[in-house]
Amino acid sequence: xxxxxxxxxxxxVPNRAEVISYTKGTQCPCCTADNxxxxxxDTPASAWNTSASHVFAASFRDAHPGCDRSLxxxxxxxxxxxxxxxxxxxxxQMVAREEQARLYNRCLRMAHHHSGSYPSAVSVxxxxxxxxxxxxxxxxDVRHGERIYHITRKTWRSAAVTDALHVLDKLHxxxxxxxxxxxxxGAWPHLRTxxxxxxxRKPLSGLPKNFYAQDYISSLTLEGLDDxxxxxxxxxxxxxxxxx
Numbered sequence: 001x002x003x004x005x006x007x008x009x010x011x012x013v014p015n016r017a018e019v020i021s022y023t024k025g026t027q028c029p030c031c032t033a034d035n036x037x038x039x040x041x042d043t044p045a046s047a048w049n050t051s052a053s054h055v056f057a058a059s060f061r062d063a064h065p066g067c068d069r070s071l072x073x074x075x076x077x078x079x080x081x082x083x084x085x086x087x088x089x090x091x092x093q094m095v096a097r098e099e100q101a102r103l104y105n106r107c108l109r110m111a112h113h114h115s116g117s118y119p120s121a122v123s124v125x126x127x128x129x130x131x132x133x134x135x136x137x138x139x140x141d142v143r144h145g146e147r148i149y150h151i152t153r154k155t156w157r158s159a160a161v162t163d164a165l166h167v168l169d170k171l172h173x174x175x176x177x178x179x180x181x182x183x184x185x186g187a188w189p190h191l192r193t194x195x196x197x198x199x200x201r202k203p204l205s206g207l208p209k210n211f212y213a214q215d216y217i218s219s220l221t222l223e224g225l226d227d228x229x230x231x232x233x234x235x236x237x238x239x240x241x242x243x244x
Contacts, residue, residue, distance in 0.1 A: 010089055012037045014048065016202070023047045033059035040089040044079045053078050104130045110168040110175070117242050120235040124164050127211065127234070132157070132204050133165075156203035156216040160236040167238055208234045 003010065012035075014022075019039050022030050023046075030051040031037040036059075039048045057074040061067060067074075104125070111121035132154075203216070210233040220228065 006088075009092055010040060010085075013040050013089070016041075019046075019048050022051075029055050031055055033062075038082060038085070040086050044082050049082065053082070100133050101130055104128075104133045106172055107133070107165060107168045110171050113175075114168075114171060114242060118167075118239055120237075121164065121168060123234060124161065124236065125168070127207055128161070128165075128204070131201070132207075154201075154203070156212055158211055158213045158236075161211050164236055164238060167242070171242065203228070205229045206231060208232060210234070210236060 014030075014037055019042070030048045033055060036052065036055065038052045039046060042049060044050070044053065053075050056078045057071045060074050060078075061071060069077075108122070108125045111118070111125045115122055203212070205227060206229040209217070209230045212228070212230075217225070217228075
């Protein structure tokens with residue numbers, strides 16, 4: 001499933017739209033052996049996962065021609081493993097939600113702290129809400145045992161909004177280091193790195209138009225634009241006095 005190790009996040013889970021589209025017209029396999037993809041948000045008996053189980057069983061037999069197990073035995077063994085993967089995925093999602101809440105609360109705290117010099121920051125964070133934050137997928141560094149947090153990208157979100165959140169992130173680090181790079185007491189800030197992983201969560205609706213990437217808006221149909229419920233732009237400029 002293209003994971004580097006057992007701690008790596010699952011990066012190719014189909015989104016809800018893909019699953020619904022497949023369920024409406026199940027005339028071909030949902031995936032291939034080379035691009036194996038299972039819906040870890042649903043049961044093994046779903047249309048998508050049943051198809052994926054057949055793909056796995058057939059590809060396993062092809063890869064191991066000497067295997068004397070029947071396709072049904074291989075199929076059933078995969079279903080058992082799939083249920084284990086669902087448990088792992090559920091735990092990863094729970095941790096990701098906790099990290100997302102931590103990030104939101106931290107950004108909001110920094111926005112309030114700097115509201116005098118950066119008055120629009122509070123509104124930006126509150127408009128996005130918890131679900132508008134980029135989630136951090138944690139993964140162990142297998143060489144040093146340290147935990148690294150990979151920031152998933154929201155392709156629908158504008159660069160200006162992302163820049164505003166990055167400023168709040170850096171302001172947090174500046175405060176932690178007492179503005180002189182002397183670390184305060186407590187746990188060291190964890191390592192967050194940009195990831196190539198794209199979030200497959202549905203974009204938020206009802207945000208100011210300039211919160212959305214122009215490329216994303218241009219890609220939508222008229223119906224999609226209506227569903228987005230675009231609101232009037234709001235200030236996103238970062239004051240020079242606090243640019244870091």
